[in-house]
Amino acid sequence: MLLLLGAGKDPHARSVMRVAEEEVSLEEFQTRYIDFLLRRGLADKPLFRKIFTEALLAHKLVYHFLHDQGIADDPAYRRLRKVVEDKLLLEAYAQNMLYDTLEVSEAELRELFVRMNTRMKARHLYARTEEEAWELYHRLQQGETFEELAREVFRDTTLAHHGGSLGYFGFDEMDPAFEEAAFHLRIGEISTPVRTAQGYSIIQLEDRQVHPLLTEEAFVRKKHQLRAYLLKRKRTEARFQHSRQVAREIRPTFNRASFPQLLAWIQKGPDAAFTEEASLDTEVATYYHGGKRQVWRLRDVLAWLPFTSEKQRHAVYDAYTLEQFLTGLLVRTVLLARAHEARLDTLPRYREALREVMESRLYALARSRIADTLALADSVLRAHFRAHRADYMTEPKREVWEIVVSRKEEADSLMQLLREGVNFELLAARHTIRPGGRSRKGYLGRVTPDELGMLARFVMQAKEGELLGPVEIDGRFVILRVGATEVARYMTFEEARPRIEAELREEALREAFTRWIADLKTRYPIEIYHERIAQMSLSI
Numbered sequence: 001m002l003l004l005l006g007a008g009k010d011p012h013a014r015s016v017m018r019v020a021e022e023e024v025s026l027e028e029f030q031t032r033y034i035d036f037l038l039r040r041g042l043a044d045k046p047l048f049r050k051i052f053t054e055a056l057l058a059h060k061l062v063y064h065f066l067h068d069q070g071i072a073d074d075p076a077y078r079r080l081r082k083v084v085e086d087k088l089l090l091e092a093y094a095q096n097m098l099y100d101t102l103e104v105s106e107a108e109l110r111e112l113f114v115r116m117n118t119r120m121k122a123r124h125l126y127a128r129t130e131e132e133a134w135e136l137y138h139r140l141q142q143g144e145t146f147e148e149l150a151r152e153v154f155r156d157t158t159l160a161h162h163g164g165s166l167g168y169f170g171f172d173e174m175d176p177a178f179e180e181a182a183f184h185l186r187i188g189e190i191s192t193p194v195r196t197a198q199g200y201s202i203i204q205l206e207d208r209q210v211h212p213l214l215t216e217e218a219f220v221r222k223k224h225q226l227r228a229y230l231l232k233r234k235r236t237e238a239r240f241q242h243s244r245q246v247a248r249e250i251r252p253t254f255n256r257a258s259f260p261q262l263l264a265w266i267q268k269g270p271d272a273a274f275t276e277e278a279s280l281d282t283e284v285a286t287y288y289h290g291g292k293r294q295v296w297r298l299r300d301v302l303a304w305l306p307f308t309s310e311k312q313r314h315a316v317y318d319a320y321t322l323e324q325f326l327t328g329l330l331v332r333t334v335l336l337a338r339a340h341e342a343r344l345d346t347l348p349r350y351r352e353a354l355r356e357v358m359e360s361r362l363y364a365l366a367r368s369r370i371a372d373t374l375a376l377a378d379s380v381l382r383a384h385f386r387a388h389r390a391d392y393m394t395e396p397k398r399e400v401w402e403i404v405v406s407r408k409e410e411a412d413s414l415m416q417l418l419r420e421g422v423n424f425e426l427l428a429a430r431h432t433i434r435p436g437g438r439s440r441k442g443y444l445g446r447v448t449p450d451e452l453g454m455l456a457r458f459v460m461q462a463k464e465g466e467l468l469g470p471v472e473i474d475g476r477f478v479i480l481r482v483g484a485t486e487v488a489r490y491m492t493f494e495e496a497r498p499r500i501e502a503e504l505r506e507e508a509l510r511e512a513f514t515r516w517i518a519d520l521k522t523r524y525p526i527e528i529y530h531e532r533i534a535q536m537s538l539s540i
Contacts (some may be wrong), residue, residue, distance in 0.1 A: 016536070017053070018527040019060040019095060026536065028352065032056065034538060042539055053533060059359045061520040063365045067249050071362065083307055084357050085345070086336060092350045093339040097409065098238045102231065109226045114221050116171045116226075117211035122182050123164040124201040125149050128320070128475075133200035146204060155408055155470040155477050168207070176233055178203065220444055246331045247428055254326065258284045259319050262301060266316050266325075267435065282523040289337065296330065304329050304496035315474050317406045370516060381500050385493050392496040397446035398459055399483025400520050404434045404476050411470035411477035411535060424481045433476070446486055455480070 017024040027110050036052050037044060071077050074512070082389040129135035137150055153161040166174075174182070175196040185191055185205035193200045198446055256461060280299040287294050306311070308329075316325045344350060401424055414427055428442025449456035457477075458468055462482040469479040 008460075015527075016529050016532050017060075018525070019057065020064045020524045022060065022064070022382065024056070024060070026532065029056070029533070029538060030151065030538065032356065033536075045516065046534065047411050049533055051537075053528065053530075057521075057526065057528070059363050059515045060416060061517060061524060062363050063359045063522060065520055066196065066362050079306060080361060081358060084361065085354060086307065088334075089339045089345055089352060090332070090335055090346060092344040093335055093342070094239055094242075095254065096342070096344060097244055097338075099230040102234045102238060104230050104234070108230060111220065111224060112226050112230050113485075114210065114214065116181075116222075117214055118166050118183070118307075119209045120182050120205060121168045121207035122166055122185075122203050122205050123150075123162075124166065124178075124203045124217065125153055125164050126198070127193070127200045127202075130193060130195070130200055133202060137190075137193055137202050141204065143319065155411060155472045155538075157469075159495065165206075168209075202205070208229050212396055218419065243328075243331050243335075246334055247327050250289060250330060250334055251491070252285050252287040252327055254285045254323055255283050256319060258282050258298065259322055263318075263322060265302065265314065266305065266313050266322075285326055285330065289334050296326075301326070301329070302529060304333075311474075315442050317476060323473060366516075367509065367513055370512050374505055374508050374512065376504055376508065381497060381506065382493060384500050384504060385496055389490070392499065393488050394486075394491055395448040396460065396488050396494065397448055397486040398462075399486075400447050400452075400459060401428060401442045401443045401481040401483070402431045402434065402437065402444050403442050403479040405431055406433060406476055408470070408472075408477055410480060414480055416436050416465070416472055418479070460485075495528075 007481070012024050015023045016026050016029045033049070033052050036042075036055075044049055049375075063467075065171040084161065113177060125133075125136050125140075125146065127136055136153070139149060150162070151160050153535055154164065154486065161167070169179075171179070173179075177194055177196045178201055180203075181191050181194040182203050184207055185203065185206060187205055191201075191203040193202055261279060261282070280302070280486065283295055283297045284298055285295065285296040285299055312325065312328075316322050341347065376443035403424070405414065410431070414431060417427060418424060425443075428440075429438050432442050433436055434442075447459075449460055452459050455468070455471065459480065460481055462481060463470060464484055466482050467479065468482065470477040471480075472478075
């Protein structure tokens with residue numbers, strides 16, 4: 001039953017909507033509507049208020065329906081909720097313990113304005129650890145040159161042969177810590193080791209160019225934007241520094257004897273079955289928390305794996321990266337414990353944020369489930385293909401072979417062997433660490449520019465038979481051999497079928513989902529106070 005009430009008939013002074021037994025307050029509606037506008041870059045209009053009202057109603061209906069159907073007992077849902085709870089709890093911890101003391105001064109805003117209008121030219125040397133970085137720094141002080149050391153430390157041939165030169169870069173184009181250090185150097189000056197998200201850099205500033213026409217009017221016009229950006233940067237830096245501080249406080253130590261087993265498990269992925277029950281009590285790490293020495297066993301690490309990302313797991317390939325990975329998990333464990341001790345999970349804004357995120361996740365889940373039920377007739381797909389034949393072209397592709405190793409020295413050695421004529425497939429079968437790569441002798445097949453990512457331009461422009469690399473990607477070192485090119489052409493129907501199905505399925509999904517929401521509106525009592533929504537004031 002759907003009731004459309006005016007503001008005068010609203011018995012709930014601060015409500016704008018009721019769905020089932022849930023009341024949506026004016027404050028919640030305002031907050032979520034403002035976020036809706038900001039995310040899409042929209043200005044407030046009656047039409048957008050109407051669109052948002054319908055969207056919010058749909059989210060609420062789906063949430064109530066799925067909970068009535070017992071979604072809370074589903075293991076996958078509970079795991080998803082745990083991920084969301086932890087993420088929001090860490091955000092609440094940062095907000096209450098770190099962000100509240102952050103301030104932005106007028107001087108900082110003016111400096112940021114200059115930096116936004118500055119281009120710098122710099123070169124650097126990279127090291128994975130602080131110890132390695134200081135060793136490079138001392139070698140520079142003793143007379144060795146950037147050119148000599150760059151050939152030693154870089155896998156990227158461009159950096160290696162050009163003294164680590166990065167050319168000119170502008171604001172927000174580099175790691176924030178790198179940019180910060182470079183900006184405060186004098187031309188020609190060399191920095192001490194700078195900690196970045198990737199490791200450590202030693203930077204030499206080669207040139208600085210500042211826009212000559214920086215006016216007070218332009219500064220004032222951008223001041224609000226500058227303040228928001230600088231505050232965001234300060235928050236990111238505060239979290240990074242606090243995590244490093246906690247890592248020092250907990251003083252983790254590691255049982256490296258457990259690492260081979262753990263590395264093998266991480267490479268299998270979080271959903272692989274673990275059958276060695278006797279090994280679950282193997283000690284992996286110890287750390288200090290709550291004034292006591294705590295022990296982390298293999299079962300504790302495995303319990304965390306489902307809540308880590310594929311990118312995080314992919315970056316773990318040796319003892320050093322595993323220690324970094326485990327330290328991050330231990331820091332996260334301690335921060336969550338501190339957040340619970342501070343009862344941040346009882347704060348109203350935390351509970352509201354959790355409800356909003358879970359509504360969105362369940363809404364997406366419902367759409368996905370409906371999509372799985374849709375079936376498109378073959379005749380419909382073929383008719384669409386005939387009518388839009390010219391829209392379906394293949395992408396250009398190139399045959400590519402790959403060798404991936406974990407150490408720079410091994411990559412350089414393999415590259416030298418390849419230049420001397422050693423068979424690529426033979427070396428790939430013996431050395432590549434890509435899962436399944438040895439059995440394929442490094443063959444990736446015919447790959448598209450999208451699949452190549454950051455390497456696309458180099459691979460697509462390379463000559464047939466050319467060797468590329470070694471290139472460092474996510475802490476691993478990649479060597480490629482480029483094969484024949486397959487030019488773009490019109491697709492056959494079977495080739496185009498996946499794209500056609502995706503396009504038509506999206507249209508069918510919109511129609512089916514709209515019908516389902518309309519049905520849900522008949523199942524739950526709903527009240528919408530449209531006049532209150534229309535009269536709602538905003539401050540963005």
